[in-house]
Amino acid sequence: MRLIQCRHDGRLTVGLVVDAGSVQVVAAEEGVYGLARQAIAEGRPLSEVVAAALTETRLDYAALVDNGELLxxxxxxxxxxxxxxxxxxxxxxxxxxxxxxxxxxxxxxxxxxxxxxxxxxxxxxxxxxxxxxxxxxxxxxxxxxxxxxxxxxxxxxxxxxxxxxxxxxxxxxxxxxxxxxxxxxxxxxxxxxxxxxxxxxxxxxxxxxxxxxxxxxxxxxxxxxxxxxxxxxxxxxxxxxxxxxxxxxxxxxxxxxxxxxxxxxxxxxxxxxxxxxxxxxxxxxxxxxxxxxxxxxxxxxxxxxxxxxxxxxxxxxxxxxxxxxxxxxx
Structure with missing residues (x-):
């Protein structure tokens, strides 16, 4: 599993890398940091926490790069x-x-x-x-x-x-x-x-x-x-x-x-x-x-x-x- 962070619609956004062209948005109010803190508190692997928070939204990876939105x-x-x-x-x-x-x-x-x-x-x-x-x-x-x-x-x-x-x-x-x-x-x-x-x-x-x-x-x-x-x-x-x-x-x-x-x-x-x-x-x-x-x-x-x-x-x-x-x- 590979994750990125970016700015999307003015907000800190987490994405699961699907392939070289797209990322799937993960629901996370405090980015990867918040997901990690949740995993620690719940005693669960981070991969499980991410999988449970996946949304249907996908973003164009190349566009994030071209627009300078990667974090x-x-x-x-x-x-x-x-x-x-x-x-x-x-x-x-x-x-x-x-x-x-x-x-x-x-x-x-x-x-x-x-x-x-x-x-x-x-x-x-x-x-x-x-x-x-x-x-x-x-x-x-x-x-x-x-x-x-x-x-x-x-x-x-x-x-x-x-x-x-x-x-x-x-x-x-x-x-x-x-x-x-x-x-x-x-x-x-x-x-x-x-x-x-x-x-x-x-x-x-x-x-x-x-x-x-x-x-x-x-x-x-x-x-x-x-x-x-x-x-x-x-x-x-x-x-x-x-x-x-x-x-x-x-x-x-x-x-x-x-x-x-x-x-x-x-x-x-x-x-x-x-x-x-x-x-x-x-x-x-x-x-x-x-x-x-x-x-x-x-x-x-x-x-x-x-x-x-x-x-x-x-x-x-x-x-x-x-x-x-x-x-x-x-």
């Missing part, structure tokens, strides 16, 4: 209660880079960089047995719901940014129950969008490089996630493909299990605040930046993961000046 597939009415975070150094990479990474884990511990040491910890113990806990991954904060951009909309890069690079990722979408239990609503394609020049200058600037916009969707996969997922990430300039590369995700291509990544996020009590929405990016191994591509304003990011439905597309815009005003004493 992220899970949102919160208050952006401050919609947290966006992620993990890095989680993916094994393509076959040739994987062998190089594994070879690097055989060298003496004292010669490893901090990044490679963390990656090695994940390779060795990131998929613990049920009931056990593996090493914690790299973790970062991106922002709250105000940093999220709808599918097909523009990702805005700040005037001080050194880079505007895509990160094709799988994202987990969650709602926190009234008792503090995190409930995974489903998965979506994500563009985690970072400043790789800033990050590469000094890894201690990773936190700065991640405070950018991001996008996920347009579809939310409800149910079982395949262990092996293959997709394509591309940059389109003036209607022509500038750069394109396949990427792999899913647990079969990761050093950590999803359960281990979730544990090390939700173990913090402040991330289990009842009613909150969490969007957590699971990492990538494929970047156009690594191939010396510089994305320019007007270019379009396209991230395609067929198992999760329609590709995620966004264009790049750059702020020409900072809107920051110096802090003033009271």
């Amino acid at each position: 992220p597939p899970l949102t919160h009415p208050d952006p401050a209660h919609w947290l966006v975070t992620g993990t890095g150094l989680t993916h094994l990479g393509s076959a040739d880079t994987r062998s190089a990474m594994h070879a690097a884990t055989l060298v003496d511990e004292s010669t490893l960089t901090d990044s490679m040491r963390m990656f090695r910890m994940g390779v060795e113990a990131g998929k613990p047995a049920a009931g056990e806990v593996g090493p914690q991954p790299e973790w970062f904060y991106k922002g709250d719901g105000d940093c999220v951009v709808a599918p097909e909309a523009a990702l805005r890069s700040p005037s001080f940014a050194q880079d505007a690079g895509e990160e094709p990722e799988l994202a987990g979408l969650y709602v926190i129950g009234d008792d503090g239990t995190p409930w995974r609503v489903g998965y979506a394609v994500g563009n985690e969008f970072s400043d790789h020049v800033t990050e590469r200058f000094n890894y201690l600037w990773l936190a700065h490089s991640k405070l950018r916009a991001c996008s996920y969707g347009p579809e939310l996969l409800v149910g079982e996630l395949p262990e092996h997922l293959e997709g394509t990430s591309r940059i389109v300039r003036d209607g022509q493909t500038l750069w394109e590369k396949p990427f792999m995700t899913g647990e079969a291509n990761m050093a950590h299990s999803l359960a281990n990544l979730e544990h090390h996020h939700f173990k913090y009590r402040n991330f289990r605040r009842p009613g909150d929405v969490h969007v957590h990016f699971f990492g990538t191994a494929t970047l156009s930046f690594a191939d010396q591509v510089r994305v320019e304003p007007g270019d379009r990011y396209e991230i395609e993961l067929p198992a999760l439905g329609r590709p995620l597309r966004n264009t790049l815009e750059r702020d020409t000046e900072s809107d920051y005003a110096a802090a003033k004493p009271l």
Whole structure:
């Protein structure tokens, strides 16, 4: 089951994806968020709640796209209660880079960089047995719901940014129950969008490089996630493909299990605040930046993961000046 959210007749609307051309409207006053809260309260699978709320109304999927009416597939009415975070150094990479990474884990511990040491910890113990806990991954904060951009909309890069690079990722979408239990609503394609020049200058600037916009969707996969997922990430300039590369995700291509990544996020009590929405990016191994591509304003990011439905597309815009005003004493 795959769901979308959109604006239809001026209202937040949920749709069940029927096929590439149409979606069936789901009766939902508070969008997917409200459906998830209902499923939690009633102790029922989300798929059952959705099936019971289906209407006879169908919408033209292409028209929603063309009219700019798509929204992220899970949102919160208050952006401050919609947290966006992620993990890095989680993916094994393509076959040739994987062998190089594994070879690097055989060298003496004292010669490893901090990044490679963390990656090695994940390779060795990131998929613990049920009931056990593996090493914690790299973790970062991106922002709250105000940093999220709808599918097909523009990702805005700040005037001080050194880079505007895509990160094709799988994202987990969650709602926190009234008792503090995190409930995974489903998965979506994500563009985690970072400043790789800033990050590469000094890894201690990773936190700065991640405070950018991001996008996920347009579809939310409800149910079982395949262990092996293959997709394509591309940059389109003036209607022509500038750069394109396949990427792999899913647990079969990761050093950590999803359960281990979730544990090390939700173990913090402040991330289990009842009613909150969490969007957590699971990492990538494929970047156009690594191939010396510089994305320019007007270019379009396209991230395609067929198992999760329609590709995620966004264009790049750059702020020409900072809107920051110096802090003033009271």
